[in-house]
Amino acid sequence: MRRRLSGRALERYAQRYGVLVALVLVMSYVTARSPHFLTTANMLNMLDQSAVEGLLAVGMTTLMITGSFDLSIGSTLSLTGALTLGLAPSMGFPLAALVALAVGIVAGAVNGLIVVKAGINSLIVTLGSMSLIQGIVLIYSKGQTVAGESHTHGLGTFANDREWLPNGTWVMLIIALVMTFVLTRTTAGRYMQASGGNPDAADLAGINVDRYKVLAFVLMGALAAIGGMLYAGRLGSIDPTAGSGSELDVIAAVIIGGTSLMGGSGSIWRSLVGVFLLTVLGNGFNLLNIDPYYQYVVKGLVVILSVAIYTRRVRR
Amino acid sequence: MRRRLSGRALERYAQRYGVLVALVLVMSYVTARSPHFLTTANMLNMLDQSAVEGLLAVGMTTLMITGSFDLSIGSTLSLTGALTLGLAPSMGFPLAALVALAVGIVAGAVNGLIVVKAGINSLIVTLGSMSLIQGIVLIYSKGQTVAGESHTHGLGTFANDREWLPNGTWVMLIIALVMTFVLTRTTAGRYMQASGGNPDAADLAGINVDRYKVLAFVLMGALAAIGGMLYAGRLGSIDPTAGSGSELDVIAAVIIGGTSLMGGSGSIWRSLVGVFLLTVLGNGFNLLNIDPYYQYVVKGLVVILSVAIYTRRVRR
Amino acid sequence: SSSKNSTPADSSSDSGVSTPSGSGAAAPAKHYNFGASVIGTAFPAVVSFDNGLKAAAATQNVTLTIADGGAKADKQVNDLHDFTSRGVDAIIVNPLDSVSIEAPVKAALAAGIPVAEFGQIGKGTDCAYPGTVGSVGYDENGWAKKEGEETMKLLPNGGNVAILSGLAGLASTKIRDDVYKQTIAAQSNIKVVADQPGDFAADKARAAMENILQAHPDLDLVYAADDTMAVAAVQAIKAAHRLDKIKVIGIGGSKAAMASIKAGEMTATVWSSLEVAGQDIIKMLVDHINGTNTAMGQCIQLPQVLVDSSNIAEYADKGQF
């Protein structure tokens, strides 16, 4: 349980930058194998592709730091995306976006309140709400793809015109920066960390643990909603199952980034590196013409290995 | 030492039998609404439908007791089912089953060894191996449905002829009983619980924590393999993605059954009640012809509520 | 309202790859890199299409990259952008969602990469996307309609029908469910007594069928939205010893369904050769690049065949996935 300070510097660096090492390794390999990889266009491409997942990863990192999970974000993304596209024609984009945001926040708040007030584990609560929200999406969309004329309704700002960094990426980066600041520099962030790291200790220190836990859920919901808008803006349409499955990818990216499953610590930029690693992987598969079936194999190996690079067995 | 029965007996009963209460509530509702529900045929039906998931739940409960998860069981199920069906024509069912079992065991052992030796969290390891094994299934099956003439190759023993309890159900029940005995009545079971509940303490007591953790993974792999055979036997064919998604259902059932996410405690019969609860729900949906979209909503609510029934927020 | 510009597929649909008429393919063909973005390579039906692509690519000296959309529209959009980044010679898209691919397809076209589509025909828009070489398509509406008509034929005196629908939220689920119901609505004595999801998965479909059988002792016909579910339904009905009273029809023409029809268990299915679609689309693009057929906006519709006991002999080994 206790370890010596001395000589652990290397280990700590490995911990801190391990995921970057993994990323650099994968990127080097793809660069060596494909001339199309290390181009501005392709890089912008990948940044754009990472925007939605990156946004979700920011929320998930914060949430996991407070000691919870959210499996319902995929459904929430579908719901808010569908709402944005569905409502924009009648009420205009800004209002539709506001409605979607409100819905995301409510979804997050309900999840959080159930977790906190009923004391049920977040995994099972959000497994339930994943299904529940999926049902709502299906009911709202009548099981059909919701398509909007995005460009005519302001959503187009998120469509990617690939000239320079697309707007979605900017949104993601700004939110990531703000949240990094909040987590590392403000009392709210500190209290979130404490609430996840040791709720009893936080409680005894006078911190309103429940509030910070719910807050993280609300943030997650809000970011899922923004993610839904980005998604809708980027694709111009959204099918009722659009987001499903993204929760596992996001959780994988966050864990690859080294955020603790036990709560209490984590870092947003490393989660983003994790997201980017997965994007690069997908990009590399397409550039290098890897057989789809082997893609599954390679992806599995990379996920495990990139964590293994920097995980040292904790000495008890 | 004084022995007095505490007045918290009721609370403890709620904990122990809460999932049964949830089951009874759901069953009562469906019974009241459909005359076809409470019939022997329908009950046998549901038992049969629960067999594969029940088997997986036995393994997952044991695994979660030792403090780990396995998200790769769906892929393993597909793989072993495909192998059984694919190999049976050429080498006969017994040998094919043996190969499938060996593959399941190897998959479990590899997962377990990585978790234990590299010290990586089981969630991320099995998220990786889920993808990896899925790739192997696709490569083996060339992406096609693997079909077998099950009855001619011995697998038919698992096909359901619905005369009396089908063989698959027997297999599941016997394994569940054996594992219940192992967990509650043998030193190995106790050591597994200790390894999950507090690895440090188990270590101090001289327990080979790593061995028991790996053992639970191996068991999980073996049961996923048997589940694959049951699946293949029941349906006579298997898609490359047949098992995908079942891991979340199984985990939901196990948590509904009250097994701790933190490891250290859990009960197999309650997990089976959890599985049966979900089966009853699906059955009720079909009998009552509930709109598919609302099924998602109801399922989500039932999952959350059935846990809420017996979860008490820890009192100060 | 689908527009059919030309239907050269008819000629080649029966015999696999046939030498395309009029294309000068005698000289050693030039080598090309094609990228194909499909909705998911883990779906057996898509794999049949892929196999057609691969077979044709091999004969036409095309190196094919297949990107697995994993049933996610955003992944597919990424894949398409990646192909454009890489600068492939042509792109084949099997869209999960027709709207979302608009932007990446436009980007590809802007980069001078020809695009062809394999997908659902008859969405109410033009058959092929503007600017693309063309589209080879199947017709979900047609399939469901055919099965609806078959139902009316099988139940001239009316009866009770159960539907096993696909995974909620997928476009084909909705079409196959709605169009079927609209079709049989023409005959008022046919009653849909159950409409339950089987999620295109065998185990879910089997369980749903078992449960529906409990609730409806007077069932006459089961319509499954694909053959995987239809075959699972047959098993459930057989186990309940009611196969003599209940007819089962499906969609897709899978191997197992063909075998089942041959064995006299399943009643009917609709078949369109996805493999041929793969071949047609490669040929369309190669011809376009070689300049042998520069027509834009071509539209090829795959023929649909209703397979039942009457023609099973002919189709028994044409089952796919």
Added chain:
Amino acid sequence: MVLVKRLTQTFDQTVLRDRTTVSVEVAPAHSSTSAAQSGMPTRAWSDAVLAVREVTKRYGGVVAVDAVTFELRRGEILALAGENGAGKSTIIGIMAGARRPDAGEICVEGELVQFARPSDARARGIGVVYQEAALVPHLTVVDNVFLGREPRSRWSHRINRRAIRREYAELCRQTGIELVGTRTAATLSVAERQLVQILRVVAIDARIIILDEPTAALSPEDRSRMFDLLQRLRVERGASFILVSHFLDELEQHCDRAVVLRNGRVAGEIAERPVGARVLARMMARDRILESGDVELPPAADAEPTIDRGTGQPVVLKITGLRALGAPPVDLQLHRGEVVGLAGLVGSGRTELLRAVALARGRTGGDVHLNGVAIHTPRHAVRNGLLLLPEDRRSGLLMDWSLWRNVSLASLRRTSAGGFLRPRAERRRAVEFLDRLSVKAASPDAKVSTLSGGNQQKVAFARVLAAEAPVALLDEPTHGIDVHTKAEILAIIRGLAGQGKAFIVVAAEFGDLLAVCSRILTLHKGAVINEHDLALGSPTVDDLLFEAATGRVSSMEDR
């Protein structure tokens, strides 16, 4: 209004002796119950700094605190004494807002208060050093100390790190506590965690400071430093203190008054100095003492104490050149029937040494041989008969398991056949050991998490006893144990040594070492600097303390 208040205050004082009528008499208009319901503080019945009245807390059938009434006066140090499980921590939890009472009232500075959460108590100037230090493992020492009251900018709530660092340095200077601020809490020892908590109550400017066994893990030096600190806070800030400790001489020396709890009830009060240790001990356990007649040390349970160093007896544990985490190499031979003590200050490396021996963790060199067999893994050690009682009982216990399952964990082989458990025999055997240590619990089936701190410690010790290992390394076996049980435990250790078992014992309280050991080694910064053979003459506690603190061997000249 002011007049009314003054009146009631004097009135309170007069009726305090007859408490049954207070609530009716004092505030007929807004009775205390209505105040409780509305959550509004109202006038109260005591002008003491802090007072509790008729406070009751039940856990199921267990009444942890039963109608307890007492008060804390301005500037005093009040001792709260009682055996393990008497209810001390529970009442403290209630005063801290961490637990909700089932009945009763709390009054702070003459105002009736209701604490919904710890922050409420904090806002009233109540600071608590908890028995089980609750720290956030990933945060640093500094961050833990200032958790919840970080200096921050008004707008962005940005934490002013520089100010924190400055304040921390100032805090260390002021308290004399030296603790590297940048270490993460997860790396701290039990004693160090306790120091963090002490820093915290000073940092939050608490006026009412409640300390729940703050000294249990501290070395004598840190203890006296802590008491100096309390005196200074009393003078400089006018702070008042409630102190829980099982070191009765400590209470005698520093406390102005004492309240003694027994089975959740107030068993008695000692109203003025000196708070006699003997009287305290008698009050805590009147029933038992009346029977045995002896207060300080009940007679050894089993056998004659063996002060003989076991020469001539075979060596059971041989440690050669063992380096724990880079500390200087240690050589040690433990003979059959011998009890060897390790004396040292906090951080002197005792825990690391024991862990390196028993768990092979942190070994950077050297060998350990147990009866001639080299030990490489913890499993290996346990199998060959070497067991470690860890310093941090939480790391050794399964908190959600029943008592008896915890006790039997290391000795399942004795009550199983061929890998099959015999639960009834297992439970019976475990209960024997629990009884021997008089563990107080609702039932052997209760979860360990429901036990009081001292009783948890007993369960951990019972496991080691139940394993009946030939060699046991005991890291703070008497941590948090009340005087009576402590005497019993020491007697048990001596008794077992008489039967040929061998022990290495670490105890913060050097008196305990002197009472139980046949040989004592003093450690300073990881190195063994002296060895005392008690058969040849016993050193005093002060001798040991001098050596441990200075690293110099005590001799006549030094004294």
